[in-house]
Amino acid sequence: MEKITGTLALAVFAAALGSLQYGYGIGVINAPQEVIVGHYARSLGFPVEVRHGEDGNVTTHHAQPHPADSALTMYWSLSVAMFPVGGIVSSFLVGFVADFRGRVKGMLVLNVLAVVSSLLMGFAKMGSPHIMVITGRTIMGFYCGLSSGLVPMYIGEIAPVKYRGALGTLHQLAVVTGILISQVLGLDFLLGNDEMWHVLLGLSGVIAVLQSLLLPFCPESPRYLYITLGKTEEACKSLKRLKGEYDTSKDVAEMQAEKEEAMKEAKISIRRLLKAKAYRQQLLVALMLHLSQQFSGINAIFYYSTAIFYRAGVAQPVYATIGVGAVNTVLTLVSVLLVDRAGRRTLMLIGLSGMCCCAVGMTIGLVYQNTYSWMSYVSMVAIFLFVCFFEIGPGPIPWFIVAELFSQGPRPAAITLAGFCNWTSNFVVGMCFPYIEQLLDMYVFIIFVVFLFGFTVFTWLRVPETKGKTFEEIAALFQKKRPAAASQTAAETELEQLKGATEA
Structure with a gap:
């Protein structure tokens, strides 16, 4: 009887952290918008006045219409939009990364991009914030474009048939959870303020580090090992790690049939x-x-x-x-x-x-x-x-x-x-x-x-x-x-x- 083992739960959780990162990247740019734009303006030498509202939020305004308004709008739009640009580029590489070294190693290597991105944004106040945030968001988008393809692929391949639908939804659930976490941390009295906004943006690196620590304990996809690499013995070991000790002949026969069907078309x-x-x-x-x-x-x-x-x-x-x-x-x-x-x-x-x-x-x-x-x-x-x-x-x-x-x-x-x-x-x-x-x-x-x-x-x-x-x-x-x-x-x-x- 199929069951969810500890190893399977660990593998699904570790993979879903990539989706959590994706959701965090979507939502984190929202709450501190005015604060970040204010730092852009000051770093570019634009004259702005800072106002503290009754709710404690910081807003930046020009005393009168100023040419800097259009420049700030452009930089802020790029800060938001360069995230999906990275995803556009990397969407064509999902299949290559997944098959080159496997699903687990692929996700592990990708975390280098997430850490680099978080460091750029985390230290944005020390340099040119508009350049560092836009660059960091672009790299994070590149990571998320690959991760949003690898995570559902890996979870779908390791999940037992009985739980495949339920476990498959964890990708979307992790995405929206990441959005919610970023919104909560973006509150003014937490990290969405003038002193801590860069920490808010750079915090995504913690998710990447956590995933990097967990992925080495996760089995590779049995389907990748058997269908792509033809390693029957290693595929059986991976199946037993995911499902416990059992007769793997039925699963091997199913993968063999899938492999033969794929070869026909x-x-x-x-x-x-x-x-x-x-x-x-x-x-x-x-x-x-x-x-x-x-x-x-x-x-x-x-x-x-x-x-x-x-x-x-x-x-x-x-x-x-x-x-x-x-x-x-x-x-x-x-x-x-x-x-x-x-x-x-x-x-x-x-x-x-x-x-x-x-x-x-x-x-x-x-x-x-x-x-x-x-x-x-x-x-x-x-x-x-x-x-x-x-x-x-x-x-x-x-x-x-x-x-x-x-x-x-x-x-x-x-x-x-x-x-x-x-x-x-x-x-x-x-x-x-x-x-x-x-x-x-x-x-x-x-x-x-x-x-x-x-x-x-x-x-x-x-x-x-x-x-x-x-x-x-x-x-x-x-x-x-x-x-x-x-x-x-x-x-x-x-x-x-x-x-x-x-x-x-």
């Missing part, structure tokens, strides 16, 4: 996948779902929620931001049950349409906040519900549905393209949101209303239900959307050509 490159008409519909759906996750506006909330709550007239915006993180964490746990009981398409429709309505509510709250005092509560409730609807569907589903849409051959290329699409759109939102906010002011969320409405319509018309269906059944659903007369023959011909070209 040619591995399709990214370039061939982009050209293949047979996979065009699946690829369109996969990429659009990842675009819907990022262009929904969720990272605008995570990156800039404190500023948004401040504009909405909330008295303690930092605490409201922490509330958002807490709701996000709780709803991630709830979404596990919802995904198992409801269909993917249904949850995506509920999530996207609900977020669309909440974005309308946020806009109304911002527009009328000076007319009606209670409108600040409308904005706050809308933001909380926005996060709830995100975790119902657009949060978790795009990450795992890509594997359901593609079989073994095109799956690695599809996952790489989906990750690249996700990180790129993350960068666009992080970089452009401050400028869009300056341009549209109180109507800033209208643009997300338009996006969300479009994604809802697309999901309704083009996204099939994949729950409980085989790869063949899912492929048949997409073939029905093509001209019936020649769709099957054309698809089979193209797949044969792809396979022949790859083998050649």
